[in-house]
Amino acid sequence: MTIGPLSFNSTFFLAPLAGYTDAPFRQVAHEWGAAAAVSEMVSAEGLARDSANTEALLKRYAEDEALIVQLFAPDVDPVMRCLDKLMKHEPVMIDLNCGCPVPKVVKTGAGSALMKTPEKMHEIVSFLVKESGLPVSVKFRLGWDASSINFISFAACAADAGASMLTLHARTRSQGYSGNADWSQIKVLADMMKGSGVRVFASGDVFTADDAIAVMRQTGCDGVMIARGAMGNPFIFKEAGLLTNGARWEPSLQDVKATMSHHLDLMIDSFGERIACREMRKHAVHYVKGRPGAVKAKGLINNAASRQDYEEALSLLA
Ligand SMILES: Cc1cc2nc3c(=O)[nH]c(=O)nc-3n(C[C@H](O)[C@H](O)[C@H](O)COP(=O)(O)O)c2cc1C
Numbered sequence: 001m002t003i004g005p006l007s008f009n010s011t012f013f014l015a016p017l018a019g020y021t022d023a024p025f026r027q028v029a030h031e032w033g034a035a036a037a038v039s040e041m042v043s044a045e046g047l048a049r050d051s052a053n054t055e056a057l058l059k060r061y062a063e064d065e066a067l068i069v070q071l072f073a074p075d076v077d078p079v080m081r082c083l084d085k086l087m088k089h090e091p092v093m094i095d096l097n098c099g100c101p102v103p104k105v106v107k108t109g110a111g112s113a114l115m116k117t118p119e120k121m122h123e124i125v126s127f128l129v130k131e132s133g134l135p136v137s138v139k140f141r142l143g144w145d146a147s148s149i150n151f152i153s154f155a156a157c158a159a160d161a162g163a164s165m166l167t168l169h170a171r172t173r174s175q176g177y178s179g180n181a182d183w184s185q186i187k188v189l190a191d192m193m194k195g196s197g198v199r200v201f202a203s204g205d206v207f208t209a210d211d212a213i214a215v216m217r218q219t220g221c222d223g224v225m226i227a228r229g230a231m232g233n234p235f236i237f238k239e240a241g242l243l244t245n246g247a248r249w250e251p252s253l254q255d256v257k258a259t260m261s262h263h264l265d266l267m268i269d270s271f272g273e274r275i276a277c278r279e280m281r282k283h284a285v286h287y288v289k290g291r292p293g294a295v296k297a298k299g300l301i302n303n304a305a306s307r308q309d310y311e312e313a314l315s316l317l318a
Contacts, residue, residue, distance in 0.1 A: 001035070001223060003199050004135035004164040006066070006092055008035035008223075012212060012240050015167075015203055015225035016041055016070040016095065016139070024266035025283065027061035028259060029230060033237035036066055038225070041097045041111075044073035048081035058089045059270065070139070072097040074109030076123040083131055093165075094128050096121065098140035098154070101173045112173035115144055118154050122161045129162035137165035139203070139225075142185055145174040155189055159198050166193065167201040167225050177228075181205040187219040194220070201225050209239035232286020234259065253291070257314045260287040264310055277305050284310060292318040 001008045014021060014029040014037035026037035039057060046054030060067050069091040073079045086094070098121055100111030107113075114121045121138065128136045138158040143149035155166050168189050170181040181204025190200045199222040202215045207229040215224055230236050235251040242249045251259075263283060267276035284301045288294040293316040300313040 001199070003093065003137070006135060010035040010237070010241050010244075011216065011223040012237050013037065013068075013201065013223060013225050014230055014234075014237075015227035016097070017227055017231070018100075019282070020231065022057070022270070023059045023061040023065075024263060024270055025234075026065070027266055028263045029234045029237060030061075030065075032234040032259070033241050034226075034230075034234070035223075035237075036068055038068045038070050038095055041070045041072045041100060042086075044071050044078035044082045047071075047085050048078050050085075058086075060089070061266070066093075067091045068093045068095060068137075070095040070097050072100060072105060072110045073124060074113070075117075075120045076127050079124050079127060083128070087132065091134065093135045093137060094132055095137045095139055095165075095167075096124055096128070098138055099169050099173075101141075101176050106173070112141055112144065115140060115150060115154055115173070116148075118150075118157045121154070122157050125158055125161035125163050135164035136162065137167060137199075137201075138163045139167040139169065141169050142172045142182065145172050151185065151189065152192065155192065159193070159196060163198060165199040165201060167203050169203040169225075171204055183215055183218055186215065186221055190220045190222070199223060203227060209236055209243045212236070212240040213243050232260075232283055232289060253317060256287055256291070257317065260284060260314060261310070263287075264307060268307065273307065274305070277307070277309070280304070280310065284313065288313065288317060 001011050014034045016038035018040045021040050029037050042057050043054050097111055098114040105111040125136055142151050168186050170185050186202045193200050201223045202221040203225040206212050206226050212224050264280050267280050281301055285298055288297045297313040297316045304310050
């Protein structure tokens with residue numbers, strides 16, 4: 001699968017997830033077969049102002065990581081001011097967030113608020129395409145709410161601005177993350193972009209490898225962004241990859257234990273033990289979910305403050 005000059009060995013990407021898709025999680029996803037992984041959303045304004053917290057989001061797991069950075073901005077101004085700084089991190093692709101529903105973000109005019117101002121999105125994408133020389137993608141929703149569904153004209157506008165890839169999270173802004181994603185609308189977009197060279201990625205309600213295959217079959221999309229389905233479950237990338245060829249596989253208990261320990265070690269390397277052990281809790285509860293012993297393990301994870309605490313939690317899994 002290609003996006004502009006880039007080629008990928010599968011069609012399954014780790015979606016951007018604020019608070020989750022840091023370098024350790026992207027690395028683990030990559031090791032289990034994710035073709036690519038998108039950074040947490042990065043504030044163009046924060047980057048332009050040299051915010052240390054924003055810069056930290058651009059940390060990569062290895063020099064050769066194919067880093068896809070997601071930016072959020074209300075208009076082209078902070079994007080113009082941050083581009084040189086962003087390019088120093090040598091991303092291979094830049095994604096523009098037009099889907100974040102969080103009030104703190106949309107009240108500035110960024111995230112899904114850009115769906116109300118497509119001309120601003122057009123300006124940002126045109127600028128990035130021209131000045132970065134990289135493939136640019138846009139991630140958006142069906143519309144602001146049920147009475148303002150505009151993803152078709154928004155997608156056409158993004159393609160006109162030169163976007164190489166479009167990811168549709170098939171919910172409206174007002175749905176947040178609730179209700180069902182409407183995959184039939186992803187099919188509408190995929191049909192519309194067929195033959196244009198612009199890749200269409202599906203997002204929404206891909207929780208299992210079967211979902212990943214189903215959304216590709218039902219919509220004819222080029223690829224899938226796996227989001228909540230990958231939390232504590234990087235194995236989904238291997239599973240989906242194999243299932244594409246009809247083969248069934250699932251991780252062993254040993255895979256789960258070893259991967260969670262490895263993920264924690266990467267977090268400790270990146271952030272130090274104190275912060276890593278706190279931040280790992282949200283991943284760890286997903287790793288153990290649904291397994292015998294999970295209830296007791298979660299009890300330990302909720303207060304885990306050391307590597308030892310996590311080892312104890314894992315020893316409770318059967
Ligand atoms: C905790 C969380 C953080 C997210 N952060 C981002 C983000 O930074 N940028 C973005 O474009 N989407 C973000 N999303 C949306 C996901 O990328 C994805 O589009 C959405 O969760 C739908 O997929 P799913 O139903 O399979 O989870 C986030 C979702 C969640 C649950």
